[in-house]
Each structure stands twice: as C-alpha cells, then as structure tokens.
Amino acid sequence: MKETVIEVKNLKKIYGKKSERQYEALKSVSFDVMNGEFVGIMGASGSGKTTLLNMLATFDKPTSGSVKIQNEEVAKLKGNSLADFRASKIGFIFQDFNLLENLTAAENIALPLSLQGVSAKKIDSIIVKVASEIGIFDLLKKYPGELSGGQKQRVACARALVHKPAILFGDEPTGALDSKSARELLELMTEVNEKMGTSILMVTHDAFSASFCKRIIFIKDGKIERELVKSESQSRSNFYQEVLDLLGTFEQ
Amino acid sequence: MLQKLALNGVRNRWKDYLVLFSGLVISSSIFYLFETLSTNGKYLKANGSVVSAIGYVFTFGSILLMLITFVYINYANNFLLSMRQRDYGLFMMLGARKKKIGQLIWLETMIIGFMSTIMGIIVGIILSTGMQNIVIKALGLTAKFYEPIWWKAILWTLVLYLGLFFLAAIYNAFLMTRKPALKLLKSQQKIARKQLSMPLQILQALLGLVLLSVGYWVIMNPMKYGVKTIPISLFTIAFGTFFVFNSIVTVGISFLRKTSLAKRKLNGFTLGQLEFRIHDYTKILTGVTMLLALALGAITTGIGFNNITEKTADSQSAYTFALFQPTTKQKALMKQLKIEKKAKYAYKVVGNIVYFDETQFASQPFETVKFNSKDFTSSYTKLSVKQLKQNIYDLQEFTTSTQPNAKVLIIDSKAFQKVQSTTQSALFFRAKDTYSAQGVFSQISRIEFAKSKEKDHAKAIQGNYDAKIYIVKPLYAGLEFMGIFLGIGFLAMLASCLMFKILSGAFADVKRYEMLEKLGVRKTLLRGAIAKEIAILFILPAILGVAHVLVGLNLFKGMLINPYYGIWVPFSIFAVLYLGYYLLVFLMYQRIVLKRKG
Ligand SMILES: Nc1ncnc2c1ncn2[C@@H]1O[C@H](COP(=O)(O)OP(=O)(O)OP(=O)(O)O)[C@@H](O)[C@H]1O
Ligand SMILES: [Mg+2]
Numbered sequence: 001m002k003e004t005v006i007e008v009k010n011l012k013k014i015y016g017k018k019s020e021r022q023y024e025a026l027k028s029v030s031f032d033v034m035n036g037e038f039v040g041i042m043g044a045s046g047s048g049k050t051t052l053l054n055m056l057a058t059f060d061k062p063t064s065g066s067v068k069i070q071n072e073e074v075a076k077l078k079g080n081s082l083a084d085f086r087a088s089k090i091g092f093i094f095q096d097f098n099l100l101e102n103l104t105a106a107e108n109i110a111l112p113l114s115l116q117g118v119s120a121k122k123i124d125s126i127i128v129k130v131a132s133e134i135g136i137f138d139l140l141k142k143y144p145g146e147l148s149g150g151q152k153q154r155v156a157c158a159r160a161l162v163h164k165p166a167i168l169f170g171d172e173p174t175g176a177l178d179s180k181s182a183r184e185l186l187e188l189m190t191e192v193n194e195k196m197g198t199s200i201l202m203v204t205h206d207a208f209s210a211s212f213c214k215r216i217i218f219i220k221d222g223k224i225e226r227e228l229v230k231s232e233s234q235s236r237s238n239f240y241q242e243v244l245d246l247l248g249t250f251e252q
Numbered sequence: 253m254l255q256k257l258a259l260n261g262v263r264n265r266w267k268d269y270l271v272l273f274s275g276l277v278i279s280s281s282i283f284y285l286f287e288t289l290s291t292n293g294k295y296l297k298a299n300g301s302v303v304s305a306i307g308y309v310f311t312f313g314s315i316l317l318m319l320i321t322f323v324y325i326n327y328a329n330n331f332l333l334s335m336r337q338r339d340y341g342l343f344m345m346l347g348a349r350k351k352k353i354g355q356l357i358w359l360e361t362m363i364i365g366f367m368s369t370i371m372g373i374i375v376g377i378i379l380s381t382g383m384q385n386i387v388i389k390a391l392g393l394t395a396k397f398y399e400p401i402w403w404k405a406i407l408w409t410l411v412l413y414l415g416l417f418f419l420a421a422i423y424n425a426f427l428m429t430r431k432p433a434l435k436l437l438k439s440q441q442k443i444a445r446k447q448l449s450m451p452l453q454i455l456q457a458l459l460g461l462v463l464l465s466v467g468y469w470v471i472m473n474p475m476k477y478g479v480k481t482i483p484i485s486l487f488t489i490a491f492g493t494f495f496v497f498n499s500i501v502t503v504g505i506s507f508l509r510k511t512s513l514a515k516r517k518l519n520g521f522t523l524g525q526l527e528f529r530i531h532d533y534t535k536i537l538t539g540v541t542m543l544l545a546l547a548l549g550a551i552t553t554g555i556g557f558n559n560i561t562e563k564t565a566d567s568q569s570a571y572t573f574a575l576f577q578p579t580t581k582q583k584a585l586m587k588q589l590k591i592e593k594k595a596k597y598a599y600k601v602v603g604n605i606v607y608f609d610e611t612q613f614a615s616q617p618f619e620t621v622k623f624n625s626k627d628f629t630s631s632y633t634k635l636s637v638k639q640l641k642q643n644i645y646d647l648q649e650f651t652t653s654t655q656p657n658a659k660v661l662i663i664d665s666k667a668f669q670k671v672q673s674t675t676q677s678a679l680f681f682r683a684k685d686t687y688s689a690q691g692v693f694s695q696i697s698r699i700e701f702a703k704s705k706e707k708d709h710a711k712a713i714q715g716n717y718d719a720k721i722y723i724v725k726p727l728y729a730g731l732e733f734m735g736i737f738l739g740i741g742f743l744a745m746l747a748s749c750l751m752f753k754i755l756s757g758a759f760a761d762v763k764r765y766e767m768l769e770k771l772g773v774r775k776t777l778l779r780g781a782i783a784k785e786i787a788i789l790f791i792l793p794a795i796l797g798v799a800h801v802l803v804g805l806n807l808f809k810g811m812l813i814n815p816y817y818g819i820w821v822p823f824s825i826f827a828v829l830y831l832g833y834y835l836l837v838f839l840m841y842q843r844i845v846l847k848r849k850g
Contacts, residue, residue, distance in 0.1 A: 059770060080774050087772025098767050102524035110515060115773060120512030159771075 004068075005167050005199045006033040006056060011065035013051050013222075025051045027222040028065070033167070038193040038200045040213030042243075044250075048222045049203045050171055056201065057092055057169045058082060070166050087115050091160030091168040091198075095175040097152040099144040105155045106131075106140040112163040126162060134158045134188060150181025157188060161198065168192070170202040174209050186212040207247060211240035220250070258356050261339045268335055271755055271840075272328060273368055278748040279324055280372025280413050281379055283317060285741045287405035288380050288398070290314050295397040316486065316546075317745070320539050321412060324749055327536065329420040331756035332361065333427070340428055354425040361424050365417025373409055377401055383737055398733070453499045460495030463488045468803045481807070489545075493796055494538040501792060502530050518773065518781040525785055529757060536753045537793050540746050544797030544830075547742030549804050552822040554735020556808065556815055561732075567623035567630045572683045573693070573716045574650035575700060577676055585696050586681070589689055593619070593632075593682040600673040606651050606658045609668040613637045618680075620646050632682075637662065650680070653704045653713060743826075747833050750793075754786060754837055758844040765845045775846070782842055790834045798823075 013026040025048045033039050043049050054060040056067055058074050067074050069089060077085050099108050106127055113123045131137045136154050144152055153173060160168055170189070174182035190212050192198050202213065210216050218226040228246060230239045262269060289295065340353050380400035467488035474481045505527045514520040571593075575582055595616045600607045617634035620643065624631065635643065641662055648660045663671075683689060697713050704713075765778055805815040 057770075080776070083769070083772050083774040083777075085772065086770065090772070092770060098770075100521065100524065100764055100767065102528040102764075103520060107514075107520050107524065110520065112771060114515050114517055114520060115771070115777075117517070120515040123515050 002034045002036065004032045005035050005037075005070060006201070007066075007068040007071075008032070008056070009066045009068075011052070011055065011067060012063045013048070013055065013060075014063045025222055026055075026062075029219070029222070029224055030065075031217060031224065031227075033199060033201060036193070036197050036199055038190070038212070038214045039202070040210040040216040041201065041203045041219065042205060042207075042210050042216055042247075043219040043225075045205065047219050049205070049219060051222075052219070053169060053171050053201070053203050057090055058086055087112060088163065089166045091163070091165035093153065093156050093160050093168070093170040093173040095172040097144070097149070097156050097176070099152055099156055099159070101144045103143075104140065105136065105142055105144070105147070105158075108144070108155060109140075109159045109162050112159065116163060130158050130162050134161075148181070149177050150184060153177060153181070153185050154188065157185065157192075161192060161196070165198070167199045167201060170200065172204055173202065174204070174206070179208075182209065207240060207243045210243050211236050216243065218246070218250070225250070255356070258339070258343075258360065261336070262360075265335060268759075269364075271751075272331055272335075273364065273371075275748045275752050276325075276328055276364070276368035277372045277375055278744055279321065279328075280369050280409055281376035282741045282745045282748075283321060283412065284373050284376030284405050284409045285380050285383070286314070286317055286738070287408045288376075288400065288402045289737065291404040291408060292397065292399060292402055295399075316542065318412065320543065320745065320749065322416065323535060323539055324745075324752070325413075325416045325420060327749070327752045327756065329361070329424065331752055332364070333424060334756055334759055336360070337428075350429040354429040357428045358421045358425040361421035362417060365414065365420070369410060369413040369417070372413070373406055376405075376409070383740070453503050456495045456499035457503070460492045460499060463492030463495065465492075467492055471803050471806055474807055485804075489800060490538060490542055493541050493800075494534060496796070497534040497537050497541075497792065498531070501534075502527065505530060518768075518777055521768070522781050522785050525761075526788060533753065533789065536749060537789070540750050541793040541797045541800070543742050543746035543749065544793050545800035545804060547739045547746060548797065548822065548826050549739075549801045550735045550737075550742060551739030551826060552735075552801065552805060552819055553808050553815065554732050554737075554739060555822045556817070556819075557732035557735060559818055563623070567621055569646065569649065570619035570621040570632050570682060571650070571680045572686060573679075573681055573696060573700075574653075575679045575681075575696070576651075576654040577703065578679045579699055579703075582696050582699050585692055588692050589681075590684040591681050592684050595680045597678050597680065598675050599678055600668070600671045600675055601655055601658075602671060602673050604655070604658055606655050606660050607668055607671050607673075608647075608660065608662045609665055610637050610662045611665050613640055613662065618647060619682075650678075650716075653700060653706060653716075654678075655705065739822075743829060750789070751837055751840075754789060755840060755844065758841050761845050778846060779842060782845065783838055786834065786838050786841060790830070790837075794830065 009030050011026055011029040012024070014022050014024050016022040029052065041049050041052065051060070055062050056069075056074075058077065062075055069085075072085070072089075074085065099105075100111075103111070109127050109130065110123050113126060118126070127140070128137070131140055134154055134157060136151065136158060139147060139151055139155065144155070147155065153176075157173075168189075173189075174185055177185060186209060189200060189202070193200050200213075202209070204210050214230050216228045217224055218228070226246065228242065234242075336357065340357060344350065344353060377400055384398060384400055467485045470477055470481055470485045470488070477484060505523055508514060509520065509523045509527065514523055578586075595618070597608055597612050597616070613635075614637055617636065618640050619632045619634055622631050622633065623629075635646075640647065644660050644662070648658070651658050651660055683693075686693070693716075697716060700716070701713055765782075768778060769775075802816075805819070808815040
C-alpha cells in the first residue's frame, strides 16, 4: 500500500476581491498523488494549471477547499512555519530557471542545505553526489550567466532535489528549452523519479513532455476533465500517441 | 498616444519617482548651500582672514562637490533608466518609432532635471535661511556678510545641474535609440562581474596603501608643504581610498566566500550580492568616504572653534572680572554667579599712577593662569609679592579701565599710607560656568564701562572675560558657522548619494528575494540579509572616513591648539545621524524588495 503525498479536496480559487469583478479559475478540484508517482497536468492556456500548481506549492492560498502534503494542511501554514515547510518539503523547477545569478551553480544548489543549517563539510559532499548523479559536476564553479538554458535547468533541478523534498513541482520546466535539452531534462526527471523515488508533479501543455509522466490529469475551465494512466506495458511513444489523440478529441 | 502611455508609466511608479526627485532636490539644494558660501567673496574675506587656508579649502571643496555631483547625477540617471528601459523597450516592441522614443526620454529627463533643480534652489534658499537662524540662535554667533539668497549661487547651481541634465538627456536618448528593443527589455538580467587577476589586485592594493600613507604623511607635516598640503592630500587620499576599496575589499569578499562561513544560512547570498556589486560600488563608496570625512571633519572643527572661543576667553587670566569701586548693582549681579575665588585690594590713584599696598598681596596672593592645551584645563598659581612685582602686567591689564595708560606701583604699607589720595577698592573674582553666565557678565561689564575713563569699549573692559569673548568670538564665529554648515551639507549629500546607489540596486533585487522566499527562506532571515548587505556598504566608508578625519584634524593644530579635544561630542552626534540614516535606507530597501503579504 502506497501512501498519499498530496491530497487535494474541493479546491477552489476565485481571483479578484468581493467588490471587484471576480473570476473563478478553479472550480472544486479533487485528486490525490501517491508516493513515487510522476503526474502531469495538462490543459489549454488559461485553464488554471498554474493557478493549481501555485496553490499546491504554497505560493498562493485557495479560496476554499484543502491541500494536504504528507498529511499537513498547507493552507493553514503562515510565516516561519510556511517558510520552513517550503524549505524542507518542496522542490520547485520554474520555467525561467530562477537561479540566483550572483551565485555559482554549486552555491545555488547549496542554498536549501545552508538554510537548514547543514554543516559546510556535509554540504560539499552532498553537492558532489547530487551533481554527479545529475551530470553537472563540471558546471559547479560556473555562474548561471555562463550556462546554457538546458544546463541552467539541470542546475535548477539539482537545487530542487538536494534537500530530498517530499515532492518536486515543475511549471513547464521544458518551456524555455530546445527539443534536445527538453528531452534530456525529461529523461533526467524520469530517472530521478524511478531511481530516487521522488514524487513529481509537472504542469505542461505539450504532449511530448506529458508522455514522460505515468499519469496525466487534464483540466479544462478550472475543472478536471479526464485522467489518463500509462499502463505498465505501454511504451512512451505509444502513450504519446494516446495523449495526442485525446487532445484532438478535446479540440472538437 | 505614446505620451499618454509614458505618462501612465510615471503614474504607476510615482513612489520611485518620488525617491528620484527628492534625491535630486536634496543634491541641488546642498550644492546651492555650498555655493552661497564659496561664491560669496566678501564673506570669505571677512571670515577667512584669520586662516589663509580657507580659500583653498573652498576651491577644492567646490571641485570635489562638482565631481561628486557628476557621479551623483550619473547614478540618478541610471536609476531613471533602470525604471524606464523596460517600458520603452516594450513600446518599441509594439512598434513605436525610435525617434519618438528618443524624444520622449529626452523630454522626460529634462523635465525631471529642470523641476528638481528649481525645487532644489528654493529648498536651498529655505535651508540656508533656516540654517543661518539656527546657527545664530544656538551658538550666539553672527556670520557677517552671509546672504541666504545669493544670485551667484543660483546661477552656478542652474548652470551645473541643467548642463548635466542636458548631457544626461542626450545620453539617454542616444542609448534608447541605439540599443535593440530586446536588450532594453532584458536589461535587468544583465550582470556585471569583472574580476581582475591576482597580481593586478595586489598591485592595486599596494598602490592604494602607498597613496594613503603619502596623503597622511603630508597632512601630518603641513608646514613642509604649505599651500600644497590640501591639494596633495585630497588627491592622494581620494585615489588611495578608491584603490583600497577596489582591491582589498573585493579580495576580502571573494576570500570570505570560499570559507565555510559562506555556507551558513544566507551568508553566501549576501557575499555573492556584494561581490557582484562592489566594483559598481567602489566609486560611490570612495565618494561617500570623502564626504563623510569632510562632513565629520567640518563639524568637529566647527565645534572645536566653539570650544576654543570659550577656552581662550577663560584662560587669558586668572580672574573673570576686576571691578574698580564696584557699584551696588554690580554686587547684586554678582550674587547670580558661582564665584570660585574672590580678592579685594585697596588702591590709590595719583596722576598717572595706581598704588597698591604690598601687604595685601602677601595675605591674599594675586594669581596667574596656566593653560594646558592637551585637556583644555586651566591651573592657577599664587604669586609672591616679589613675583608679582616682576610680572606687573598681569595686574596692569585690569587697571587700564580705571586709569588709562596707568603705571602700577606696589609699595610697602608705610609708603602707601603717605600717598595723598582717597583709598579706593578693587574687587577681583573668578566665576565658574562662564559660558552660561555670559548674560550677567555683559551687564556687569556695561556698568564697568560707564564708570571707566576710557572711551574705547574694548579697551575699557580689557582683561575681563567679556572683553575676551568680545575680541575672540568674531574671530572664530565665521569659521564655526562655516564648519557646522558645511558638515551638515556634506552629510546630506552623502546621505542622498548612498541612498540612490543602494535603492537603484533594489529593483534588480525584487526578483531575487521573491525567489528566495519561494525556496522557503524565512522573512526574518531575508530581512537579516538585507540589513547585513546595507550595513557593510555603510560601515566600509565609515571606517576609512573616520581614519581620514582623525589624521586630517592634524591640519587644524595651528588654529585649534588641540583639535582632538572633546571630539567624542561631534563623533557621537555624527554616529547617531549616520545610524538613523542607515535604518532609513534599510526600511526603504525592505519596502521595495519584500512584499508585505505572504
Ligand atoms: N492573479 C490573477 N488575477 C486574476 N485572474 C487571474 C490571475 N491569475 C490567473 N488568472 C486567470 O485565471 C485563469 C487561469 O490562469 P492560469 O495562469 O492558471 O492558466 P494556465 O492554465 O496556467 O495557462 P497557461 O498555459 O497559459 O500558462 C486565466 O483565465 C487567468 O486569466
Ligand atoms: Mg501557466
């Protein structure tokens, strides 16, 4: 029996204050993510993907409903406990990398560990380990300005994983990458998911990226429209075709 | 249409514009203040005659201030550009003509420049009037020939500022039309990190230290270098400071980054921020150091002049007053004073000679004063009759009031009895807390003058405390005014300089801090990181600046006897102001960088 990492119940998000014009971006969304899953969230532009992810990742607060990560109600977290929760439980890869350009790759990766008060010696050994796993050992001394988009995203991935978070979130992590780098990153994420057992939840609007996931949740106009699960025996290209077909039916 | 969009941009960021605008107003008003002094030849001549160096101080002060203004406007303009580049880049992406964009940015720069300069002059006039009144009231001095509204100052401020803004406007227009739109849009992501090679850094450090030592040595030996002392030391110290910041500090920071200290909490981030900015900051840090040294030095010497007025008056003789045939009114006034020492001597006057009975100087010895310039204390020694006869001037100084051109003779009792004249009495006393008792003194003094046969006021009250204040005060009043005035002016200039540079970096930081928050950094930690980063930018110039002042005060040895006496007073006033200013910048920075919500 696998445990749930994320439990989403009746999640709603309404933008705009009561007095202003309101917009309901999410209308009662519920789903679970199990430990070790690799889940994709797909949907047309404006369907509410980023809105959903921001609430799961504690960057935004829901209007109503609940989000539990490892059985902790995240909407209730505030101030220091919110910050500490982010620092210990969550890893995030952004579309535009979000590396600190005045720190080297190594320093960027070290940041989550420094925040947790890990000793300098231990930090060094962890970084070497993670960097070799992700294949960026040679880049450690460089600054983000000296890296390509794909390299930056790998560093960002290392930073998101270095503190062993409960879940790794990604909002279109391949969005700014060329197809080769995108494929490399997705392969890396698959490896992380399979070898390290890290749960991943990734937003994407691109079928190729989604085909790397094991389960895909489709949302439309703020509601879950469909779910697609990749069967054990199914090949990636086959799953890719299935996703494309499903998207085709949506458009009709 | 485009104008409307541009105006809208201004409206959306009016708070940032307020920072920019107020900074420029402060800068131009300070420049105006300075010019009211430095272009007023009559004032300088009237007050500067005591010290020939004053003229040089002002010439170099002017040049320095102009350079600082130049750097300052450059920073202000960068601040403006950093706010506007994205907006204008976007308009260009949308198809706005480059020429139109160029015109707009030109106009925007000129309007800001013109309005802030005019406002600055108005504020400058208000400030100089207020300052004159405050200084006069608080210190009881008059600055002769000082004019708060001085057309030459207005003219110079206009010429310099409008000229510089004109250049800035052309530069901005050029930049906007030359750079591709995409670069403008992405301008904030650009990073600067120039690292010099180690040997070059060491060379710079050495050069900096050598220049500083030369500067300090010249200041310590002003006699040797005469009028060249100030230009040489200003030049060497300014460049020395620059090289030191550019090398030692940068090497220090990159060294710290490699230690395990950098892996604690946000230390690594703070050090990274500093290393990326330090090259950008060295110029402003040098400017701030020099301004700080000038401000603190000016205030210290200003207060030093106040001390010396006081002390020279106190230390001229052992007695505050000598009253000849004191009236009942004078005796009544004396009751308001704290009398430390009193002596009554009988005398007789015949023709041009004042006779004293020597026996009374044996029972009540006459005292003389010795002034210790190290700790500004006076010590008194009792004179024997024999000694007094040898140093008769100490007594004679007082008697001129009752008998001009008198000769003083101290004779034995028998001889004194034989002198054919009425016996009169003179009252000598020494009062404590002379500074606060000046009002009473001048009343006593006026009565004494009325009794005197001497027509000249200064001569009539010769030897008395009041006379000394009367002579000494105007000598130093102008200098004291100048010192405090300049000190406050430099301090304000320093303040707005540092504020600009730091705040213009704040915009680039917004994203970084947002990112850190998403990584799960506590608010307190973020605030701590901001506090540390700004503190270092404040502390570095403070350390070097204070060192410069401590050495520089040496220049005033001639005028102030001991320029280091009581420096803790101006130093602590300055420290409090500086600290308050640090807190202000810290709060403003935090406001820009950290969102309140979340
Ligand atoms: N801060 C906000 N205030 C008001 N409305 C918002 C806000 N953020 C998003 N919305 C609206 O909510 C809806 C969902 O937005 P969201 O960003 O979640 O879409 P998305 O699925 O991520 O789209 P995309 O694929 O283009 O990134 C959109 O219609 C958007 O206009
Ligand atoms: Mg989105």
